[in-house]
Amino acid sequence: NDAESREFALVEGYSFDVIAPRPAPTAVVEVSLRINPGLGVPTAPTEFRVVAPPGFNFSTGCLVAGGEDILDCIPGSPTPDGRAVARLICNEAGVRRSPPDLRIRVLTPAATPVERAWYVQGMDVWSERQQGWGEFVGFDIQEMADTYVTYPGIPTVRSRAVFQFRSQVLVQAGGHLLIRLPAGLSPECSPANLIAIALPSMGYCLSTDPQRLIINLNSTMVPGRYAFAFAVTPPPSTPVRNRISIMLVDRFGQIQDGAMNLVAPTIQDKLKIQEVPLTWTSSRPGRESVITVGFEAVEPLPDLIIAPDQQVAEVLISLPVGFSHLVERVTDFTLMNEDMPLSDGSWLDFMQKDRLRVIMNLNRTNWMTLKAGIYEFRFPVLVPELLPIFNVWQVSLCSPGFPGGCQKPSDPSVLVNFAIPGFSHSDVGIGAATSGGTVPSVAASVVSAWLALLWTLFVAESR
Numbered sequence: 001n002d003a004e005s006r007e008f009a010l011v012e013g014y015s016f017d018v019i020a021p022r023p024a025p026t027a028v029v030e031v032s033l034r035i036n037p038g039l040g041v042p043t044a045p046t047e048f049r050v051v052a053p054p055g056f057n058f059s060t061g062c063l064v065a066g067g068e069d070i071l072d073c074i075p076g077s078p079t080p081d082g083r084a085v086a087r088l089i090c091n092e093a094g095v096r097r098s099p100p101d102l103r104i105r106v107l108t109p110a111a112t113p114v115e116r117a118w119y120v121q122g123m124d125v126w127s128e129r130q131q132g133w134g135e136f137v138g139f140d141i142q143e144m145a146d147t148y149v150t151y152p153g154i155p156t157v158r159s160r161a162v163f164q165f166r167s168q169v170l171v172q173a174g175g176h177l178l179i180r181l182p183a184g185l186s187p188e189c190s191p192a193n194l195i196a197i198a199l200p201s202m203g204y205c206l207s208t209d210p211q212r213l214i215i216n217l218n219s220t221m222v223p224g225r226y227a228f229a230f231a232v233t234p235p236p237s238t239p240v241r242n243r244i245s246i247m248l249v250d251r252f253g254q255i256q257d258g259a260m261n262l263v264a265p266t267i268q269d270k271l272k273i274q275e276v277p278l279t280w281t282s283s284r285p286g287r288e289s290v291i292t293v294g295f296e297a298v299e300p301l302p303d304l305i306i307a308p309d310q311q312v313a314e315v316l317i318s319l320p321v322g323f324s325h326l327v328e329r330v331t332d333f334t335l336m337n338e339d340m341p342l343s344d345g346s347w348l349d350f351m352q353k354d355r356l357r358v359i360m361n362l363n364r365t366n367w368m369t370l371k372a373g374i375y376e377f378r379f380p381v382l383v384p385e386l387l388p389i390f391n392v393w394q395v396s397l398c399s400p401g402f403p404g405g406c407q408k409p410s411d412p413s414v415l416v417n418f419a420i421p422g423f424s425h426s427d428v429g430i431g432a433a434t435s436g437g438t439v440p441s442v443a444a445s446v447v448s449a450w451l452a453l454l455w456t457l458f459v460a461e462s463r
Contacts, residue, residue: 011122012038015098016134018118022168025110025141026247027255030064033088036098037122037132044094045122045131049076050086053116053138055109058086064103069095073104094124110245110260112141142168144259146225149244150394150409152416153265155236157274157298161187162197162229162419164390167248167257170222174251177215177228182242182264184235187213197227197421198389205230221248225389229421238267268415270307271397272299275418276374278393281429285385288326289429293317294336294376295395295418301362301370310415312370313400315358317377318409320391320422322384324353336376349405357405383425391422 015036023029037045048070052058063073069090076085086104116138122131144165151161163179181187189205194215196202203216215228247258274296282289301312319325327333327350341361349357356379362369395418398406402413409417 011130012132014038014120014122014132014134016118016120016136018136018139020139022142023108023139024169024255025108025143025258025260027108027258028059028105029108030103031106033102033104033120034098035102035120035122035134037095043124043131044096045124046090046092046094047123047125048088048090048095049121049123050088050104051079051119051121052084052086052106053118054081054083054113055111056113057084057107059105059107062086062105063088064105065101067100067102069097069099070102095122108141110141111143116140144168144246144248144257147246147259147262148390148410149246149262149264150417150419151232151234151265152273152275152418153234153238153267154271154273154416155234155267155269157272158231158233159275160195160229160419161185161232162227162392162421163246164225164227164392165246165259166223166225167221168223169248169256170220171217171248171250171256173217173219175217175221175256176249177217178247178249178255179213179215180243180245181211181213181232182235182239182244183211184239186210186233186235188231188233189213189215193231195229195421197229197391199226199228227390227392229419234265234267236267237269239264242266265417268310270302270310271312271416273297273301273397273416275395275420276376278420278422279430280423280427283383283423283425283427283429285383285425287383288380289383290378290380291393292336292376292378293393293395293420294374295397296374297370297372300372303369309399311362311399312397312415313360313362314398314406314413315360315375315377316394316396316398316406316409316414317356317358318394318396319354319381320393321354321388322386324382325350325356326380326382327356332379334378336378337373339371339373340375341370355407359405387422387424391424393420393422394418395420 017034019032020029058075070088072089074087076087118136118138120134124131146166148164152159187207189207194205200217200219200221203218206214242264243261244264245260247255250256276294276296279292280289302310330348333348343359343361347359394409396409396414397416398413399415406413
């Protein structure tokens with residue numbers, strides 16, 4: 001030391017930990033802080049300043065428990081890069097030990113930030129000198145698991161949005177599901193339009209705000225997998241912010257679980273396609289049933305010149321978990337509309353028992369498109385002894401050019417996906433002949449006709 005250069009103040013290195021049992025996104029959570037100020041050199045700190053990662057925030061009165069060492073928690077001035085700061089006010093004598101059971105409240109971001117580190121500074125508020133500091137590597141925001149949402153992005157055609165999620169928390173009766181939707185989706189969740197595929201007892205559903213839907217829960221939701229659906233009418237074009245969020249909120253208004261900013265389906269503005277009803281011949285467990293499923297092309301599909309990015313090359317039929325198709329040869333699978341141009345050679349992939357792929361050839365010329373009409377597919381399946389939670393049949397229309405083709409509804413090659421809630425073991429079979437060739441009864445035919453009429457009226461309401 002030359003006795004002329006500026007001296008550097010010695011500060012204590014703190015042992016610092018931040019513990020959050022299960023931090024949900026955009027939720028107010030309790031975190032435990034373990035701060036060991038060491039020897040208290042040169043003096044004991046009279047204030048701790050906790051710097052959170054980007055996206056976290058503190059509110060007034062953020063102290064949950066501090067004992068005799070920590071008297072209050074208040075928001076401080078943000079750091080130059082915008083991080084939130086919490087000021088932990090200590091007793092006047094300062095803190096020379098690790099405060100036992102120190103807990104504060106913090107508002108979490110929608111997702112884990114890139115920079116996760118937390119910092120703590122020990123300050124002497126009388127001199128505004130730093131006494132020590134510590135760093136903690138941080139923790140991940142735990143989003144709702146196995147979350148999946150789908151609806152056909154066909155503009156102005158009324159359809160159905162289907163949700164699946166797995167919650168890891170228990171929420172007592174009186175809570176609700178909060179769903180935030182893209183602009184222009186026009187949700188409908190009246191009793192006639194809300195389907196509890198796998199949900200506890202529901203109360204009323206509110207959709208007064210077209211981008212905010214609330215489903216009230218009348219009974220306790222335990223950790224597990226759930227699914228539900230409601231009617232939507234997609235807008236003419238893809239919204240600027242095309243994201244969906246789902247949150248599980250307790251009866252006190254606190255978010256307990258959630259998945260934020262899920263990518264919503266893209267609007268396919270050149271496709272005019274709609275769902276057709278699912279039909280089956282038997283719902284008895286362990287028995288064979290003949291399934292009929294498909295879609296309707298309201299208008300001819302666009303050619304290569306009009307919409308090169310909205311060409312359909314395959315139809316993928318995905319069965320609910322536990323169902324398996326009994327297609328052993330091409331003749332076991334029936335195309336109900338012979339106008340569908342099929343690929344030369346092997347046009348049907350039935351090797352995997354949980355899905356079927358129909359491979360088309362619409363590009364022999366620029367004008368080869370799928371004509372307007374109803375395109376249905378009929379095939380036998382084995383009904384499982386136990387129905388799955390996500391009891392949903394899915395028909396996906398896929399674009400060409402992806403190696404391996406279309407394998408699942410979430411593949412990037414999927415242009416449009418129709419998710420159709422399935423039947424229960426108590427539902428009466430309708431719609432198709434059995435694999436033995438028995439003609440369906442007159443009563444079943446009448447029921448099938450009424451089902452088709454009701455679906456037509458459902459779709460026509462939005463036109």
